[in-house]
Amino acid sequence: MRKTMFSAMAAWIIPLVIFCLAACKKNAPAPAASAAAKGLSKMDVIKGPFGSLPDGTAVEIYTLTNKNGLKARIMTFGAILVSLEVPDRTGRPGDIVLGYDALDGYVKNNPYFGAIVGRYGNRIAKGRFTLGAVTYKLAVNNGENHLHGGLKGFDKVVWDAEPRLEEDGVGVKFTYLSKDGEEGYPGNLEVMVHYALTNDDELRIGYEAATDKPTPVNLTHHSYFNLGGGAKDILGHELMLAADRYTAVDKGLIPTGELTPVKGTPMDFTTATAIGSRIAKVEGGYDHNYVLNKPDVAMGMAARLADPVSGRIMEIHTTEPGIQFYSGNFLDGAITGKGGRVYKKHFGLCLETQHFPDSPNHPNFPSTILSPGRVLKSLTIHKFFTK
Ligand code: BGC
Numbered sequence: 001m002r003k004t005m006f007s008a009m010a011a012w013i014i015p016l017v018i019f020c021l022a023a024c025k026k027n028a029p030a031p032a033a034s035a036a037a038k039g040l041s042k043m044d045v046i047k048g049p050f051g052s053l054p055d056g057t058a059v060e061i062y063t064l065t066n067k068n069g070l071k072a073r074i075m076t077f078g079a080i081l082v083s084l085e086v087p088d089r090t091g092r093p094g095d096i097v098l099g100y101d102a103l104d105g106y107v108k109n110n111p112y113f114g115a116i117v118g119r120y121g122n123r124i125a126k127g128r129f130t131l132g133a134v135t136y137k138l139a140v141n142n143g144e145n146h147l148h149g150g151l152k153g154f155d156k157v158v159w160d161a162e163p164r165l166e167e168d169g170v171g172v173k174f175t176y177l178s179k180d181g182e183e184g185y186p187g188n189l190e191v192m193v194h195y196a197l198t199n200d201d202e203l204r205i206g207y208e209a210a211t212d213k214p215t216p217v218n219l220t221h222h223s224y225f226n227l228g229g230g231a232k233d234i235l236g237h238e239l240m241l242a243a244d245r246y247t248a249v250d251k252g253l254i255p256t257g258e259l260t261p262v263k264g265t266p267m268d269f270t271t272a273t274a275i276g277s278r279i280a281k282v283e284g285g286y287d288h289n290y291v292l293n294k295p296d297v298a299m300g301m302a303a304r305l306a307d308p309v310s311g312r313i314m315e316i317h318t319t320e321p322g323i324q325f326y327s328g329n330f331l332d333g334a335i336t337g338k339g340g341r342v343y344k345k346h347f348g349l350c351l352e353t354q355h356f357p358d359s360p361n362h363p364n365f366p367s368t369i370l371s372p373g374r375v376l377k378s379l380t381i382h383k384f385f386t387k
Contacts, residue, residue, distance in 0.1 A: 286325050
């Protein structure tokens with residue numbers, strides 16, 4: 001895996017400014033111009049600058065457009081999905097993820113908007129776990145616990161990027177080497193995250209990782225979705241989660257180890273239900289890992305989110321065993337995001353496909369320990385349509 005990852009990266013050291021299907025295939029002019037001239041929809045990957053970090057490191061942004069005009073912009077800082085434009089039922093495009101207009105906001109104050117989260121998504125109790133004879137101590141950044149990879153998780157590093165022609169769309173592969181000891185984790189971990197936007201309106205996020213020492217790994221994507229475009233909260237969105245149980249948590253949001261049935265409680269989303277209809281009965285709002293009904297590593301249905309106003313629907317399928325439903329409880333109006341929008345409580349929601357929180361301390365949960373010689377593979381598909 002290491003060889004293929006680095007040889008692939010080397011091939012892209014050539015400074016490509018614009019990468020496009022038509023130009024690569026037929027040596028033709030950039031498709032933006034040629035397709036527009038012919039009145040055809042364009043499908044391409046365009047690379048551009050997105051500012052630089054305080055230390056001067058340049059950050060790039062890739063714009064993926066599919067043939068139906070869906071558009072995803074993803075930057076090298078945090079492999080963050082900066083915007084995702086999807087048409088509503090009248091065909092009018094709208095950006096359905098929260099975030100900032102410029103890099104600065106993401107650097108200064110980002111509650112994981114659009115980010116790839118790792119080495120371990122969600123919490124590890126007291127930032128501590130034991131592997132074999134060794135107890136590891138991770139960076140603690142959420143009360144006494146470790147959250148989303150620590151003080152400088154994968155959401156705050158600059159990834160290498162390689163634009164991709166996909167069989168059925170366009171994509172970008174991001175790679176990052178997380179060094180032995182980073183945030184307290186053992187082993188050099190090579191990580192690859194592959195975003196693809198397909199012509200049947202799927203945003204696919206594929207993950208691969210390999211290590212040289214056993215280490216916990218739990219990779220996820222942390223977009224805050226608002227299918228209405230972000231002008232109001234998501235309490236009217238209807239959610240279905242293909243899960244009969246969730247992992248019960250204590251006050252610090254650490255799993256107790258119990259898999260609790262949702263039936264007959266406000267946690268039950270087995271049939272489509274408006275998020276706001278019972279949220280007041282859930283202390284603090286929804287911030288729970290749901291145990292998907294499908295077999296652990298099989299691709300299967302996880303969630304369906306619908307906004308009755310815009311008609312936009314997003315369906316999530318994954319190979320992961322769980323999904324964190326977080327209803328944007330900690331948004332409190334302190335962040336002014338894209339287009340000057342103030343993000344108040346519940347203005348976005350996250351549906352993070354994942355292994356269960358704190359798995360390294362729960363032998364009864366599906367294992368998150370990656371061993372040398374093995375390659376972690378995971379895939380999550382977001383499918384968009386309207387009604
Ligand atoms: C967690 C929340 C956390 C949020 C933003 C979610 O994945 O479950 O508890 O506040 O991320 O950090």
